[in-house]
Structures are given as structure tokens and as C-alpha cells.
Amino acid sequence: MTYGGLPQVAGFQSERQKADYLRNIFANVYLKDVIERNRLQSVDEIGILVDVLASAIGSPTNPAKIAKTFASERQMSYTNKTISTHINHLADAFLISKAGRFDIRGRKYIGANLKYYFTDLGLRNARLNFRQQEPTHIMENIVYNELLIRGYNVDVGVVEIFDKDKEGKRIRKQLEVDFVVNQASQRYYIQVAYDMSSEQKQTQEFNSLRNIPDSFKKFVIVNGQSRPWRNDEGFVIMGMKYFLLNPDSLEF
Numbered sequence: 001m002t003y004g005g006l007p008q009v010a011g012f013q014s015e016r017q018k019a020d021y022l023r024n025i026f027a028n029v030y031l032k033d034v035i036e037r038n039r040l041q042s043v044d045e046i047g048i049l050v051d052v053l054a055s056a057i058g059s060p061t062n063p064a065k066i067a068k069t070f071a072s073e074r075q076m077s078y079t080n081k082t083i084s085t086h087i088n089h090l091a092d093a094f095l096i097s098k099a100g101r102f103d104i105r106g107r108k109y110i111g112a113n114l115k116y117y118f119t120d121l122g123l124r125n126a127r128l129n130f131r132q133q134e135p136t137h138i139m140e141n142i143v144y145n146e147l148l149i150r151g152y153n154v155d156v157g158v159v160e161i162f163d164k165d166k167e168g169k170r171i172r173k174q175l176e177v178d179f180v181v182n183q184a185s186q187r188y189y190i191q192v193a194y195d196m197s198s199e200q201k202q203t204q205e206f207n208s209l210r211n212i213p214d215s216f217k218k219f220v221i222v223n224g225q226s227r228p229w230r231n232d233e234g235f236v237i238m239g240m241k242y243f244l245l246n247p248d249s250l251e252f
Contacts, residue, residue: 022126030123034093045070045078046086053087053096053116054124058137060101060113060156063087087116094119099144102155102180104212115156117141135194135223139240140178143192143221146244147181155180157189159211175208181250187216188250194223196237209235219250228252 031050035043052066063083070078090096097117101110118124121141125133147154157177165171179190189212191205209218210233218235225241228249236252243249 019126019130022122023129026123026127030093030095034089034095037093038089040086040089042078042082042086045076045082046089048074048076049078049083049086050090050095050127053090054118054127055132057117057124058115058134058140060115062113065113095123097144097148099154099156099179102157104157104159104177104180106160109155110158117144119145121145136192139194139221139223140192142240143190143243144179147179147190150247151183153182155182157208157212159208161211175211177208177212187214189216189218191218191220193220196220196222206233206235209233217250 031047034040035046040046048070049066052069053061063080066083067078067080070076087096087098091098095118097119099115099117101113101115102108103110118141121138124141144154157180159175159177161173161175162170163173177189178192179188181188181190189209191209193201193205196202196205205220209220212218220235220237221240221243222237224239226237226239227242228236228238230236230252238249238252
């Protein structure tokens with residue numbers, strides 16, 4: 001597995017050769033296997049679907065939204081049912097993983113707008129010709145994969161709150177918690193943030209955690225290698241490198 005860069009493969013003399021190798025592996029091994037094993041006729045559609053999912057890691061989406069993208073941008077008819085079936089094929093082949101959305105206050109799953117992550121980010125990046133390198137979304141995908149490797153059940157969290165709009169009217173808002181992590185009776189809440197340097201970004205990341213109505217541990221994983229520390233509100237802040245290199249990092 002490659003976390004996002006290029007693999008160290010013996011015999012390759014250039015970065016371009018390594019990138020070509022990954023692209024060929026994805027198209028001629030993984031994707032070809034999905035197409036042949038499931039006897040798919042819509043080869044072009046599933047190829048474009050892979051590109052759409054690869055571009056949208058860390059973003060909520062659903063088959064209906066993807067179908068609209070195909071209709072408006074590609075002038076192609078691709079039904080919700082077929083898209084859902086093809087996504088399941090990709091998940092069964094362990095190319096992608098699906099993260100359900102969990103209403104933390106309501107303690108129930110929300111059916112719409114799942115998040116999709118790639119099992120191997122190197123293959124994902126090669127598929128997109130290394131064009132989309134959004135640090136936060138890539139970090140989020142890496143953290144998600146690492147949590148699964150450690151044996152946790154991982155969902156995307158939603159916290160519903162009431163706020164006021166510019167006119168002072170009471171409105172309902174949904175705040176997102178990147179991951180709700182469960183193992184037996186233990187639970188952790190995790191936010192992933194590449195840059196926490198601005199007060200606005202800190203407020204954005206902390207607000208979701210502040211509105212969670214229980215006392216399970218709450219983490220913010222940031223770029224870098226800083227050791228974990230606890231802020232005044234009890235949230236644990238730790239660097240990405242520390243999280244990855246310490247299997248018991250969530251026990252802090």
C-alpha cells in the first residue's frame with residue numbers, strides 16, 4: 001500500500017516510470033478485474049465514476065448527486081441504481097471504503113451523503129495524474145485507513161445544533177465531526193486539520209467537538225509530528241506523524 005506518494009519499486013529509474021506503473025496497475029489489474037468479474041458493459045461509465053470518487057475523497061456525496069454530474073458535465077445517462085451497484089463493486093474489490101454518517105445527538109445513522117475513501121492513496125493519486133493534492137482531504141483519508149487497520153469501526157459524525165442567522169432567526173445547522181471511532185464500549189471523536197494556525201480554523205474544528213453531548217475523548221490530528229497535548233477544553237491535539245507511528249496514540 002502507498003499512503004500517497006510513489007512506491008519504491010526496484011528497476012524504475014524515474015518518477016514518471018513509477019507513476020506510469022501505478023496508473024497501469026489501476027487500469028489493467030484492479031479496474032479490469034472489477035469489470036470482468038461483474039460482467040459490466042458500461043466500461044466508460046465506471047472509469048469516470050472512479051475519477052469522480054477519487055476527486056471527492058472526504059466530501060459527502062451520493063449516487064443522485066453523481067448522476068447529476070454525469071448528466072450536466074458529461075451529457076451521459078447513468079442511473080442512481082447503476083451507480084450504487086458499481087460503487088458496491090468497487091468496495092467489494094477493496095478499492096474504496098464507504099463511511100456512513102452518524103447523527104451523534106440522535107444516535108442514528110443518516111442514509112444520505114456517505115463519504116468514500118480510497119484504500120490506496122498512491123493508486124488514487126496516480127489515477128488523477130497527481131493533480132489533486134488537497135492536504136486536508138489526503139490526511140483525512142490516511143487517518144481513516146489507519147483507524148481501519150487498527151480494527152476500529154469508523155463513521156462520519158454529524159452534530160445538529162440551533163443557531164441564529166444574520167437576521168436573528170433561529171435556524172438548524174449541522175456540524176461535521178470527521179470521524180466517530182468505536183471499538184467495543186470505547187468511543188473517540190476525531191477532527192483532522194492540516195492547518196490550525198488561524199483562529200477561524202480553530203473555531204471551526206473545535207465547535208463540532210464542543211457540541212458533542214458526551215464525555216468520550218476528543219482529538220484533533222494536525223500536520224506535523226508534535227507529541228499529544230491537551231488544551232484548556234480537554235481536547236487532545238497531536239501531530240499526524242505521532243499518530244501514525246504510535247499504535248496506542250488514542251490512549252493518551
